[in-house]
Amino acid sequence: MLEVSDLHLKIGDALILNGVSFSAQAGDSIGIIGPNGSGKTTLFNCLSGFVLPFQGSVSLRGENITHTPPYLRAELGVGRVFQSFGIFREMTVLENLVVALESRAGVLRTFFPWSTTSRMIRAQAKEFAAQVKLDGKLSQRAGMLSGGQMRLLEIVRALAFGAEVFLLDEPTAGVSPKMKDEVAALISHVQTLGKTTLIIEHDINFVQSFSKRVLVLDQGRVILDDSPENVRKNDLLREIYFGK
Numbered sequence: 128m129l130e131v132s133d134l135h136l137k138i139g140d141a142l143i144l145n146g147v148s149f150s151a152q153a154g155d156s157i158g159i160i161g162p163n164g165s166g167k168t169t170l171f172n173c174l175s176g177f178v179l180p181f182q183g184s185v186s187l188r189g190e191n192i193t194h195t196p197p198y199l200r201a202e203l204g205v206g207r208v209f210q211s212f213g214i215f216r217e218m219t220v221l222e223n224l225v226v227a228l229e230s231r232a233g234v235l236r237t238f239f240p241w242s243t244t245s246r247m248i249r250a251q252a253k254e255f256a257a258q259v260k261l262d263g264k265l266s267q268r269a270g271m272l273s274g275g276q277m278r279l280l281e282i283v284r285a286l287a288f289g290a291e292v293f294l295l296d297e298p299t300a301g302v303s304p305k306m307k308d309e310v311a312a313l314i315s316h317v318q319t320l321g322k323t324t325l326i327i328e329h330d331i332n333f334v335q336s337f338s339k340r341v342l343v344l345d346q347g348r349v350i351l352d353d354s355p356e357n358v359r360k361n362d363l364l365r366e367i368y369f370g371k
Contacts, residue, residue, distance in 0.1 A: 128153045128323050129292055134173055134183035136347075143169045144180065145347035153291070156324045158334030158355065161344035162368055167327045168210070170344070171294045174325075175207045176200045187292070206290025210297040210327075212277045214284065216270030220261050223269050223280060224252035227288040255287045259313060275306020282313050286320075293317060295326045299333060311336065331355065343367065 129151040136144040144166050151157055159167055172178045174185060176197035184193045187203055195203070207213065215223050228248045256262045259279035264272065269280060278298055285293060298314065299307050314337055318324060328334045334341060335355040343351035343358060345367045351358050358364055 128155070128188060129174075130184075130186040130189075131174070132184045132186075134170070134180045134185070136169060136173060136178060136180045138169075143347050144173065144183075147183070147344070147347065147349055149342060149349060149352060151292075151323050151325065153323055154318070154321045155340070156318055156326070156338045158331070158338035158341040159325060159327045159344065160329065160331055160334060160341060160358075161350075165344040166347040167344055168296055169347075171207065171296055171325075171327065174294055175205055201288065201290075204289065204291035205294065206285035206288065206292065207294045208278075208281050208285060208296060208298060210300050212274075212281060212301075214269045214277055214281050216268065218269055219266050220256060220269055220272070220280060221249070221252055221265040223284055224255050224287050225249060227284045228252055228255075231287065231289045252287070255283050258316070259283045259309070273303070273306065274301035275303055275310060278302055278306070278310050279313055282310070282317065286317060286322075291322055293322055293324045295324060297327055297329070299328070299330065307333075331359065335359075 132148050134144045134147040147170060161167055169178065173180055176195060179194060184191055186192065187205065192200055192203065225248055228251055253262055253265065256265055261276060261280060269277065272280065298310055302310055314324065318337065326334060326337060338355060341353065341355050341358045342349055343364060350363055350367060351361055
């Protein structure tokens with residue numbers, strides 16, 4: 128599904144990614160951890176096309192997408208959920224989902240809300256909203272939602288758009304403990320659909336609840352690639368976070 132080979136990326140004179148390689152198959156769930164500045168978010172920026180590596184490649188289903196722009200990667204099935212919330216805050220909950228569904232279907236936004244296509248898309252949008260208990264907030268501006276509700280909307284919007292590879296950048300950031308459970312339930316649902324999920328998180332307990340595999344990044348390199356249990360037991364993990 129996803130093949131990352133020898134990614135190198137510089138910002139100025141700083142080498143942010145230094146030979147990152149890994150692969151993920153359809154249905155895989157991979158947790159990505161590492162100290163601040165280790166290159167985690169930059170890796171996601173490379174995978175989603177917001178920055179381009181000076182060496183290495185990214186392939187999706189055997190197709191090289193290293194230099195493919197972000198909007199085309201989204202059309203190919205790469206869904207990005209940002210740490211700082213990537214929803215359209217001035218749009219309503221319903222409009223956020225309608226835009227995703229219209230984009231997926233390749234239809235222009237219609238001026239005729241009574242048309243068959245428009246009514247069908249709105250009905251689908253309401254179904255997606257109901258999956259995350261936002262069907263009672265369809266007319267509310269998305270920016271007025273709680274942090275947890277915005278996160279749910281962002282993930283389910285990617286699902287509505289048809290994402291096959293989910294890049295989840297700290298999905299519990301800014302989320303209350305109660306809503307964290309709902310975010311976790313939605314990620315579990317995404318996994319049951321056979322989607323590939325890559326999750327950046329500092330909370331290894333949260334990562335372990337979803338992922339059978341964990342990548343540990345440090346100074347732009349993959350230091351560990353193993354099961355959560357083996358990563359926990361590896362002395363390198365303590366050295367990376369706390370020093371020798």
